[in-house]
Amino acid sequence: SQELEQSPQSLIVQEGKNLTINCTSSKTLYGLYWYKQKYGEGLIFLMMLQKGGEEKSHEKITAKLDEKKQQSSLHITASQPSHAGIYLCGADEDETSYDKVIFGPGTSLSVIP
Amino acid sequence: GAGVSQSPSNKVTEKGKDVELRCDPISGHTALYWYRQRLGQGLEFLIYFQGNSAPDKSGLPSDRFSAERTGESVSTLTIQRTQQEDSAVYLCASSLIPGSNEQFFGPGTRLTVL
Numbered sequence: 001s002q003e004l005e006q007s008p009q010s011l012i013v014q015e016g017k018n019l020t021i022n023c024t025s026s027k028t029l030y031g032l033y034w035y036k037q038k039y040g041e042g043l044i045f046l047m048m049l050q051k052g053g054e055e056k057s058h059e060k061i062t063a064k065l066d067e068k069k070q071q072s073s074l075h076i077t078a079s080q081p082s083h084a085g086i087y088l089c090g091a092d093e094d095e096t097s098y099d100k101v102i103f104g105p106g107t108s109l110s111v112i113p
Numbered sequence: 114g115a116g117v118s119q120s121p122s123n124k125v126t127e128k129g130k131d132v133e134l135r136c137d138p139i140s141g142h143t144a145l146y147w148y149r150q151r152l153g154q155g156l157e158f159l160i161y162f163q164g165n166s167a168p169d170k171s172g173l174p175s176d177r178f179s180a181e182r183t184g185e186s187v188s189t190l191t192i193q194r195t196q197q198e199d200s201a202v203y204l205c206a207s208s209l210i211p212g213s214n215e216q217f218f219g220p221g222t223r224l225t226v227l
Contacts (some may be wrong), residue, residue, distance in 0.1 A: 005136040033215065043204070088155065090216070101146075101208075101216060105155035 003091050004089055012110045021074040021107045023089030029069045031092035031103065038085040041087035046074075076109075084111045115139070119205050125225045126195055133178045134190040139205030146216060147180055147190050148204040153192035156204065162188065195226045 003026045004049060013019050022031070034046040047056045049065035055062055061082075062075045074085055086108050090101045118137045126132050138145050147159040158172040162182045174181070177195075182188040186213055203224050206216040 022164060035218075042220045043206075043216075045215050045217070086155075102158060103148075103156040 004091055004102060005085075005103040006089060006107045006109060007107070009091075010108040010110075012112065015080060015111055015113050016078055019076050019079055021087050021109070021111070022033050023074070023104055025070050025091055027070070029065065029072065032063075032065050032069075032072045033090040034063050034072070035090060035103075036085050036087045037088060037106070043088065060108045064068055079109075079111045081111045081113050083107055114152045117217050118224050119203075119209050119219035121222060122208065122220065122222075123223045123225075125227065127227050128197060129194055130224070131191065131193045132195055132224065134192075134203050134224070136190070136205030136219060137210075138186070138188070139217055141163055142186075142207035142209050142217070143185050144208045144216075145182055145188050146206045146208075147188070148217060149174075149201045150204060150221070151201045153183075159203075173219070194222075195224075197226050200226045 006023045011019060012057060030078045032049045035043045036046055037043045046061060047058055047063050049063060052065060052067040052069045054065050060077045063072060065072045072089060074087060086105050086106045089104045090103045092101055119140055124132055143164045145162045148156040149159055150156055155224045160180045162167040177193045180188060180190045190203060202221040203205065204221045207218045208216045215217055
């Protein structure tokens with residue numbers, strides 16, 4: 001079965017700094033999702049990537065899926081305290097997208113003002 | 114409502130009691146998921162319902178856990194003879210199939226077993 005790993009496990013950065021979170025799969029990624037979970041709240045969908053080499057941006061958050069479709073990176077530019085939370089990557093278990101999405105363990109981000 | 118709702122938002126119970134958690138998915142979403150999130154940990158898949166297909170129960174941790182879904186609407190997750198290790202936030206999500214596997218999450222039910 002597919003497994004997702006995320007690195008780093010946790011991250012503490014100074015406000016204004018850039019940072020990158022990685023998500024690596026043991027198998028080809030057919031659909032890769034990034035979610036954010038604020039402490040004590042629900043999960044919020046950030047973006048979805050499907051094609052190798054695809055890159056999407058939302059405000060100061062950019063995510064990319066590598067050409068081999070086994071790794072995705074999430075990059076935050078000029079981090080702010082509002083970016084703090086747990087970032088989770090999720091992936092379709094197979095290419096039909098009729099099956100369940102599995103999630104990585106998450107990366108906890110803290111931004112120090 | 115516009116989003117996924119869950120009830121209760123908080124549940125405190127005594128060890129050995131049964132609990133029932135409810136999820137109301139977004140209308141029209143055929144796929145429904147239950148996850149468990151223990152304190153400081155990631156999401157743990159429990160069970161997945163897709164339309165009229167047999168549910169994927171591969172994530173249920175023991176036979177004390179069961180879930181039902183009525184058609185493409187409400188789902189209930191039942192935990193029998195609760196144990197302290199069952200304490201967690203239980204999250205429900207729904208998604209529209211076919212088309213997108215983007216999951217919309219409910220706010221969760223925080224279960225505390227004393």
